[in-house]
Amino acid sequence: MASGYNPQQIEEKWQRRWAEDKLYRVTEDSTRPKWYALTMFPYTSGDLHIGHWYAVVPADVHARFKRMRGYNVLHPMGFDAFGLPAENAAIKRGIHPFTWTMQNVDNMRRQLRSIGAIYDWSREVITCLPEYYQWTQWFFLKLYQAGLAYRDKAPVNWCANCQTVLANEQVVNGFCERCGTLVTRRDLAQWFFRITKYAEELRQHDGIDWPERIKIMQRNWVGKSQGAEIAFALDHPGVGEKEIRVFTTRPDTVFGVTFMVLAPEHPLVAELTASERLAEVEDYIERSRRRTDIERLATEREKEGVFIGAYVTNPLNGEKVPIWIGDYVLMSYGTGAVMGVPAHDERDFIFAKKYKLPIPVVIAPSDWQGGELEAAYTEPGVMVNSGRFNGLPSEAGIDAVCEYLEEKGWGKRAVSYRLRDWLISRQRYWGAPIPIVYCEKCGIVPVPEADLPVLLPENAEFKPTGESPLKYCPEFVNTTCPQCAAPARRETDTMDTFMCSSWYFLRYASPHYQAGPFAPDKLDYWLPVDLYTGGAEHAVMHLFYARFFVKALRDMGLVGFGEPFQRLFNQGVIIVERQKMSKSRGNVINPDAYVSELGADAVRAYLMFVAPWEQGGEWDDSGLSGISRWLNRLWHLVLAEYSPGEAAGAEAERALARITHQTIRKVTGDLERLRFNVMVSALMELTNYLAKVKEAGSVNKESWVGAIKTLLLLLAPAAPHLTEELWQRLGYAYSIHNQPWPEWDETLAQDEEVTLVVQVNGKLRDRLTVPVSITEAEAKELAQGSQRVRAHLEGKTVIKEIYVPGKLLNIVVK
């Protein structure tokens, strides 16, 4: 009798052997179709928990399946290694971010190896190494040259006491984390990428296979609205500006404007404020500085504002409109000014009620009697009190008003996006330095490509200031101007880490290429990514930035495609005790103990089985032991001596072939559609069936051997170590992972008999086992012969009979 299943031994053994043989080493091969399967690379946080496994294992199973189906599969792995936690570790524990990060990489790489995936480790990328971030900086320069990178002022969190910039997480309830001083917002010159240039294209997802909800989220993120930009005339002594422009989606309501609201930081506020209002206005501006944008926009918050004592004129009706400031208007959206139409906008309605501003109706509800409104009416209606437009339906009015505005030169049709440019400056150490030099004479000077990388100095001081530590590193800051050689200063901010992950999938094609970020021929072979999998939390940020990057590179002629990820799939989340796993909750499941006790193969199979991949589910030890039992049973079944019994015969052999081929068909389809849970259950069913066959000895040796072989091949992607071991023990040639995927024969998979359901008035009355070839007439006759069916037909007239071939007969009676 064979020895027992011992995953500890065989898993390590095969992992070593595969590595020695370079079994999963990938090179370009024009004779096979390529398949680029990418899993989002992990952040180097320290340990892989079971959630990481959940992201990684089914992706590996699918990649292995593709490999067996004859594809040349690239399935790489790497590490997203820059970012704040490394710097916090430096501050808290006095360990250098590089050391901390690389220790984590070592540990995570070890854990990832224990999974037994087909990663080609020679292609690993680590974003914090100079050989990588040199190209991150190179891309910055390319974007700068293309006019897609620019410097502008943007607000940051500022602590007046510490005299420093704070990161968002250092602001606790609006106060400085350390000294408790109220945090205000202050403008700082920072770098932006002009992602808004691609707003329209980023809304479209033509030709790519992405989940509908991710596409919707991205469209909402871009936030396109159509409407008009309208100039309200300004005539204010001593002010050069002659108009204030507002964007509105409702030009049909312009006759109902009774006030205008500017963002408190609007540049005209200082000039327009009447002296007697000054104190109140300044006080209001000061208070709104302390609020975050999210607070300012919160719908449940009371809308507040202050009249500044100035007016504009409504071009359509010539009325004087008082100017207010209100912090629910943001400078960064639209023009930083909105028109107030209280009768037809909820926020404006509340605002007008509070400050007793008039609320004239200009869009009449169908049942309107001319009275006052109880609440804002935002639906379509008929235009009233609107001069020449009276009587027009409001939907048609939008167009008519636009037409008129354009004719008179008072405004124009316009599109407004919610999307803002991407702020990439971080006042942090652990990131790729922005390759820019500031020179007294030459101004902003990009670092020449030949001088890359701009290395992060090792000896930076980590003060928990929130300000870039590079600022206090003279060897780094002080340099010479690349243009005029005069003394100059380096940019001390580093780049947002989303920048590193916006192009890493390009690097895997040629990770050691030194003449550029990628070798063009290799890129052409592998890209775009065929299947990209990862968590849905990256729906907007990472996936959005990566798409922007690729589109920008396409327009520079650097890549030949406009979408990086052909198909996107989001797996669900593994939860523990009904809660999301997190370090702070202390409910993180580390897979190492399970791997050493039950084996990686059992953990792999369990994660596939626990729930549909896109859904995720609860981690449950007892479910895992069920899988372990199955693999054990399978092990003994495969290695057991098989001897046909006296009852062995052709019918049972046909039945076994049928089940086997049906299983091939099912498993193939399930893997193709990433339905791993049902794939595993199909393999369990086949195992159970084989156990019965074995017990009965009902087939000849050849049939048995063939079925076992198929079972192993079908299981190989899911349980690579176990199947490799059994494959070898059965005497087949190494490696099972180089075998072609089994094909099914549709004829053999065909059922000979089916269960015909007989219903009377839609209620199940009998089940008949009939040959598949049964005709409608035969089926009806058989049904009539059924005692149980007849009982329900007695004394009734048959009105109609519905027959679904091979499935069902429904007799409708009265």
Added chain:
RNA sequence: GGGGGAGUGCCGGAACUGGCAGACGGGCCAGACUUAGGAUCUGGUGUCGCAAGACGUGGGGGUUCGAGUCCCCCCUUCCCCA
């Protein structure tokens, strides 16, 4: 407030384009083998009912010969945006 999911036995979940609800696994119950069992094997397991049968996929309505599946309303819950 807007957008998107999800509600099926005791539990995780099956059910392809409407056609046998509950596959597979866990748990539980009974039995076998055992010095022992958190091992292994066999059988059972939606609810009510002795049975025939009736009921049953969050609730209510609808379409249909037939609805877990399609349509409308409602409830619960999760995620994203505000």
